[in-house]
Amino acid sequence: MEFTAQEKYEFKRLLDNLRSKTGRGTELISLYIPPDKQIHDVTSQLREEYGQAANIKSRVTRLSVQGSLESAMSRLKLIPKAPPNGVVIFIGSVDAGANKTEMYSVAMEPPDPIVTYRYHCDSSFLLEPLEEMLADKKTFGLIVLDRREATIGILKGKYTEAVKHLTSSVPGKQRKGGQSSHRFQQLRLIAIHDFYKRVGESANEAFLAIDPKDLQGILVGGPSPTKEEFVEGGFLHHELQRKILGALDVSYTDESGLYELVDSAQEQLSDLEVMQDKVLMRRFMKELVSDKGLAAYGENEVRHNLELGAVEVLLLSEDLRKTRAKIECTNRSCDFSEYQTRTTSTAPPGNCLKCGSALAITAEEDIVSELSKLADLSKSDVKIISTEFEEGEQLYKAFGGIAAILRYKTSHI
Numbered sequence: 001m002e003f004t005a006q007e008k009y010e011f012k013r014l015l016d017n018l019r020s021k022t023g024r025g026t027e028l029i030s031l032y033i034p035p036d037k038q039i040h041d042v043t044s045q046l047r048e049e050y051g052q053a054a055n056i057k058s059r060v061t062r063l064s065v066q067g068s069l070e071s072a073m074s075r076l077k078l079i080p081k082a083p084p085n086g087v088v089i090f091i092g093s094v095d096a097g098a099n100k101t102e103m104y105s106v107a108m109e110p111p112d113p114i115v116t117y118r119y120h121c122d123s124s125f126l127l128e129p130l131e132e133m134l135a136d137k138k139t140f141g142l143i144v145l146d147r148r149e150a151t152i153g154i155l156k157g158k159y160t161e162a163v164k165h166l167t168s169s170v171p172g173k174q175r176k177g178g179q180s181s182h183r184f185q186q187l188r189l190i191a192i193h194d195f196y197k198r199v200g201e202s203a204n205e206a207f208l209a210i211d212p213k214d215l216q217g218i219l220v221g222g223p224s225p226t227k228e229e230f231v232e233g234g235f236l237h238h239e240l241q242r243k244i245l246g247a248l249d250v251s252y253t254d255e256s257g258l259y260e261l262v263d264s265a266q267e268q269l270s271d272l273e274v275m276q277d278k279v280l281m282r283r284f285m286k287e288l289v290s291d292k293g294l295a296a297y298g299e300n301e302v303r304h305n306l307e308l309g310a311v312e313v314l315l316l317s318e319d320l321r322k323t324r325a326k327i328e329c330t331n332r333s334c335d336f337s338e339y340q341t342r343t344t345s346t347a348p349p350g351n352c353l354k355c356g357s358a359l360a361i362t363a364e365e366d367i368v369s370e371l372s373k374l375a376d377l378s379k380s381d382v383k384i385i386s387t388e389f390e391e392g393e394q395l396y397k398a399f400g401g402i403a404a405i406l407r408y409k410t411s412h413i
Helices: 005-019 039-053 059-076 128-134 181-207 226-232 255-264 273-289 299-308 367-377 390-398
Strands: 028-033 087-097 100-108 118-122 139-145 149-156 159-167 215-221 244-248 295-297 311-317 323-329 337-342 359-366 381-385 402-406
Touching: 005 128, 005 381, 028 039, 028 059, 039 059, 039 118, 059 087, 059 100, 139 181, 139 226, 139 255, 149 181, 149 255, 159 181, 159 255, 181 215, 181 226, 215 226, 215 255, 226 244, 273 295, 273 311, 273 381, 273 390, 273 402, 295 299, 299 311, 299 367, 299 402, 311 367, 311 390, 323 367, 359 367, 367 381, 381 390
Parallel strands: 139 215, 215 244, 311 381
Antiparallel strands: 028 087, 028 118, 087 100, 139 149, 149 159, 295 402, 311 402, 323 337, 323 359
8 A cells, every 4th residue: 555645644653652652561462463364363362371471470560461461352352353454453551650551552454464463462562564564665776887887776765775886897998008999999898898797787686686566667877878888788687677767867876876866867756755755845945045935944934824825835844743732721710821832852831821820731733734734724735755865854954844835925923
């Protein structure tokens, strides 16, 4: 299943929340149940685990483990049959601070089918199978080369990785004394052919190891006529040769050439989220320094423009981990209330500035969801930008993860 940007963000938030849960012993249960697994078989195993838990020496741990197993069996009674992708259940006594624990439970159908049944009991939840589902599996092979060197890489999702760098023994165009011009040219052509062959063998080794369903295509970059010679020479395995999407001009053939190749391949990669993100971020950067200045950043300024209906595209970092909370005075005769943007490290609300009574959080919402709702009111596009490329990381670190491209210029606040 392909995630939308919003679904991917929400799924990552769920994983972050699960990752933050810890138990005091091995009482946190993770159940991965495939669609063809009988629920009564899972219940039978949990009953056996319950009996074995009686042998745990620590009374506190024994009771916690048995309590988690009882809760898991109760939860399974509500699931007569696993859904099409199976079901994942996380349940157990989590540390609530102040020397207290609380029972935590969540059940979900994952985005991809569960293949293997897993029962896992530990001090943390087992999340690796879900994290693998989150990974963008779209992969492209990258080759940049001239007659001196070549670099082979992989674009997976939004992450570019260099796999191998090769250098050639192709002699320069100036022949040494004592060699005929024809003989020298023949030796040079042989060396070029041998180098292309080595590049092809290294690329075959790297790209054939990728699942064919995930390998979307191969991009080749370099100066002319090198890249054309390599593509037309059929130096790749026949299955890979068919996947070549194009040969593009790039200036560099080291690791930086891989990034240049990805940037140059906008047409070939136009349906990829990474290219759409890059185009939007470059447009934002251009507007930021232009005379029209149709750009805004920072929560307050972007929120102001959203309320005015001036935002064309709202840009939010997928690494944002903030909430928008309504703070109200606990004294019923006091009408004090305000909204705050909070993180996990934000201090408790404190006392009311009007009457001195305690303040309390009465409503709280994830800030990406809250700002997205504001954007929907004025029909603004919302784009959640990955931090796995340079401009996306800059959005998060330099602009606080919140920015906008505007329809028209407004006054700053």
